[in-house]
Amino acid sequence: MPRPEKLLLVCVNERPPERKESCGTCHNSEAIGKAFRRYLKQHDLNKRFRSTTTKCLGVCVGGPHAVVMPDNVWYAGFGEEDIEEIVESHLLGGVPVERLLAPNLEENHG
């Protein structure tokens, strides 16, 4: 199987909310990750692009978080309603969706 042109990693990490915010527990990211995979398959893009889930990406607050590689473009606070725009604009068009870009990661650590 050829390598995908781009890989979208969606954090689905879960932890008790009283410990710290997490994408899986607080932002329903498992469902969003599934919706990304479904969208790519439905549009016959799943050979060019791959979406998969991952554990904590280290930023946590304001999620869900995802990163598109090899572009190293980070998204935060997106939902299922944003999938089409991310795929069409960024994966296919090469233009990241500005309004969904993660803020400076240094500010989110902690």
Ligand code: FES
């Ligand atoms: S829990 Fe998703 S980035 Fe940490």
